[in-house]
Amino acid sequence: MTSAAPLTVVIVGGVAGGMSAAARLRRLDEHAQIVVFERGPEVSYANCGLPYYVGGAIAERESLLLQTPASLRSRFRLDVRVRHDVVRVDTAQKVVEVMDLDTGRRFTQPYDTLILATGARPRRDEPLSDVPVRSLRTVEDADVIDASLSRPGVPVVVVGGGYTGLEAVENLVARGASVTLVQRGPHLLSPLDAEMAAPIAAEIRARGVDVRLGVEVATAGSGAVTLSDGSTVAAELIIDASGVVPETALAEGAGIRLGETGGIAVDSMCRTSAPDVFAVGDGVEKLELVGGDTALITMAGLANRHGRMVADLIAGRTETVRPALGTGIVRVFGIAAAKVGWSERQLRAAGREFYVVHVHPGSHAGYYPGAETLSMKLLADPGSDAILGVQIVGRDGVDKRIDVVATAMQAGMPAAELAHLELAYAPQFGSAKDAVNILGYVAENTRTGTTPTIQWHELEAAQEAGTTLIDVRSRAEFAAGAIPGALNVPVDELRDRRDELPDGLVVVHCQVGLRGHIATRILRQHGVDARNLDGGYRTWRDATLRRG
Amino acid sequence: MTSAAPLTVVIVGGVAGGMSAAARLRRLDEHAQIVVFERGPEVSYANCGLPYYVGGAIAERESLLLQTPASLRSRFRLDVRVRHDVVRVDTAQKVVEVMDLDTGRRFTQPYDTLILATGARPRRDEPLSDVPVRSLRTVEDADVIDASLSRPGVPVVVVGGGYTGLEAVENLVARGASVTLVQRGPHLLSPLDAEMAAPIAAEIRARGVDVRLGVEVATAGSGAVTLSDGSTVAAELIIDASGVVPETALAEGAGIRLGETGGIAVDSMCRTSAPDVFAVGDGVEKLELVGGDTALITMAGLANRHGRMVADLIAGRTETVRPALGTGIVRVFGIAAAKVGWSERQLRAAGREFYVVHVHPGSHAGYYPGAETLSMKLLADPGSDAILGVQIVGRDGVDKRIDVVATAMQAGMPAAELAHLELAYAPQFGSAKDAVNILGYVAENTRTGTTPTIQWHELEAAQEAGTTLIDVRSRAEFAAGAIPGALNVPVDELRDRRDELPDGLVVVHCQVGLRGHIATRILRQHGVDARNLDGGYRTWRDATLRRG
Structure with missing residues (x-):
């Protein structure tokens, strides 16, 4: 042989x-x-x-x-x-x-x-009447789209508000196109939950894009598209980013x-x-x-x-794939949105048990210029504390935090262990307690019941049932915008004004959750059944943005 | 009771x-x-x-x-x-x-x-004759230093080229001071190894700072400092960042x-x-x-x-500390340097077994503007593949990669597993194979002997012993600067020119290590005992910088 x-x-x-x-x-x-x-x-x-x-x-x-x-x-x-x-x-x-x-x-x-x-391949690639439809998957697609944008103000409809759709929107705006973004679901970026994705839609709208949620393209023709709600939008080109x-x-x-x-x-x-x-x-x-x-x-x-x-x-080696996390990120007009694992919607649909944490730490030390507020959401298993999903939105440091969490998740690290990660700290890059550490601390406080929380979507029902909502921010913050029905008692006055509070359930909140946590701890030790509004005013405001 | x-x-x-x-x-x-x-x-x-x-x-x-x-x-x-x-x-x-x-x-x-x-407390805090000595640990220190810099060109000697010393240097230069940096050790940033720290010294010198390595302050007086090599430097203020x-x-x-x-x-x-x-x-x-x-x-x-x-x-809870990794980062004049775990010098001093990997991947996808080349060094246990230390230097994305590696290390993840991390990819943030993935792939290729390597400090002895060094970069790259004694055979010509190569040990190298890896794989399968110069020309050049 x-x-x-x-x-x-x-x-x-x-x-x-x-x-x-x-x-x-x-x-x-x-x-x-x-x-x-x-x-x-x-x-x-x-x-x-x-x-x-x-x-x-x-x-x-x-x-x-x-x-x-x-x-x-x-x-x-x-x-x-x-x-x-x-x-x-x-x-x-x-x-x-x-x-x-x-x-x-x-x-x-x-x-x-x-x-x-x-x-x-693109889910939909048939032309719609005389309006050309292109996805954005090949160099040829890019060439054709490029050629279509030869003059300013060309009306373009982007179908699909996922990663590719948002990138397409940003770049069409950069080319001077007049852009309408059509999203079938109730919010952009369906891998994220509504309250996390809402600031993205607000930012895109602020850049002059017409964002249409909860609708689909029904028909097209003669330079226009008719949506499923009966409205029409000018369109010389449709970019199909509705998925593959x-x-x-x-x-x-x-x-x-x-x-x-x-x-x-x-x-x-x-x-x-x-x-x-x-x-x-x-x-x-x-x-x-x-x-x-x-x-x-x-x-x-x-x-x-x-x-x-x-x-x-x-070649004769032995190797197996690792289970996929679905880590993803997109940047649009300076905001990055990232996720790993499952969303709350996915967990709910699957009947999984989970607890939720929203935090809004700075991207680096607050005393050093340029820090941006991150919005972070964690979903974890209340039994094992396994991390089930994390979503992060912000203008700085989003990619770093999602990668750290993805690594922790891939390693099987429980949520509370995020508090113990020894991450690199200099004032340009992070904080002595980094955003990811904060996420771990709040996860632990939530899961152990140290500070019980309620979620933004539970607030309205709680208020209707007679629960008192205490805004523990300063008077100035309260005056600048508050949740309807909230009573303002700044955290530093809570101990002295404890007698003003009712004996039943009290929900407290601050701007991002930290002072609310302190307030909850004070009140619970003074005999009040207090809960903290998870993520504070900021998560509530983001969540209600989408209704606007 | x-x-x-x-x-x-x-x-x-x-x-x-x-x-x-x-x-x-x-x-x-x-x-x-x-x-x-x-x-x-x-x-x-x-x-x-x-x-x-x-x-x-x-x-x-x-x-x-x-x-x-x-x-x-x-x-x-x-x-x-x-x-x-x-x-x-x-x-x-x-x-x-x-x-x-x-x-x-x-x-x-x-x-x-x-x-x-x-x-x-600062290691040294006695005044040196009439030249005031200050560390940079308290607000009062900062106030005193601030007041000393009331005119441009004040001569200041910074003692110690660690994190704080480098931050002091950058900020003194920003204030217009005339700065001398005195470092006792042979290179700046002693937590890093020489070849990793060298670009930092080069950058600081390029900003007009007088960097003195391998010397100490001996005496001071009358507006000057005398160093241990007998030279004198003007100094109206000494900032002691020599450690605590x-x-x-x-x-x-x-x-x-x-x-x-x-x-x-x-x-x-x-x-x-x-x-x-x-x-x-x-x-x-x-x-x-x-x-x-x-x-x-x-x-x-x-x-x-x-x-x-x-x-x-x-408060009655149960908790223990996690073993410390010594994660650290510093940014100076736009370059960040970070480390976690031990350096090669520390491992060597302790007699530990280790293998070394140097890589130079981009901070994000090369096709998207603004990507910077990272220098990454990994030290891992050849038996267990435990990560023992990582050092990263570069102008973008350093903090993210050190945090990912620190998380992996804290989770006990072996070096090769870094290849499997599912990190977030969009062209502004990373690559489909992120820098950390590359580090894992090269670690695996090195440890398994798929591509045997030699280190920059082993090259000279190998060449003296008669080993042929083949530079597999393009002719243009070779002409722009090459390692003395290297023969230029571009990687794409290797198969056809195999007969020109000797039968003994051959060391190949490219710019950063990737083409060298490909060349090594080609040659070894054509019967040549080839090894790749780890980190390529770039690591060799950084390592020899410090001799300049």
């Missing part, structure tokens, strides 16, 4: 997951034959940069194109074929059938191992099992139901940490990481 | 740890008598802000004063006495003897529980045990050797994670956290 012939590995899809697999495999196996088929005209492009190319922050189109077939051939000896559509997989014969989109020629390519990195669905036709046609989510089903090694066929990226359902079940999470980081791991497996 | 009399808790020291204990204790126990004695004129001031008040970034002196005795009395019913020096503790009688520094009156104060938060020693006189006088480090010895609940006497903050030695032993770590975050924990214990 001579030594085995080189392995032939065929990869369908040449962007994030597929290209990570190809490059890593070459580093581990210099002799494998690695063939990448990509339907589009480009491989390995920066699709997360497309909105910023449209907006002009990324000036050079070339900087989006991270690799070319030629560069991949010279560095990695990859056989990369763009504009090649894999139309069929025969898992019995272990061949793929490929069509060259430029010539129409069909041919078959055998494989020893196949990696499906087919990605996802896994591209599974190829897998389905090959009899490869799909999961309940509609994505390709894979095990913890990204193996599909067919022998020697792996799948990674946006086309695949992921094992998700909080639910312990599969979910569709379309994040470039996961695609890259899983692609690389599959190369390790093919 | 009637209910117990309120507890009397006496706290010595009213800044970070002491004041955290006092405020938390009041929140848990409304009835305790809490007396805080502070020797200085202020309590609870922002000592980490003092350099920035001197420099002008913090404009208002009042913003340094976070609390006053009056505000603490009205909010927390604390009995705070400034300018009161506790001169003796009698642990048998459970009383402290106190001197009112304004009146000279002495009195005793009984306690049920005593908390020593006496802090640390625990303030232990009070504890020692009371027969309370000190540790081998010279700090007050405490157990995992901050209990001293005397009954009912706790100690927290800079006067106390800490249990340290990497060494598993006690160490002096003077960080405001630890003082605050431990002070709060002691209040929990006094």
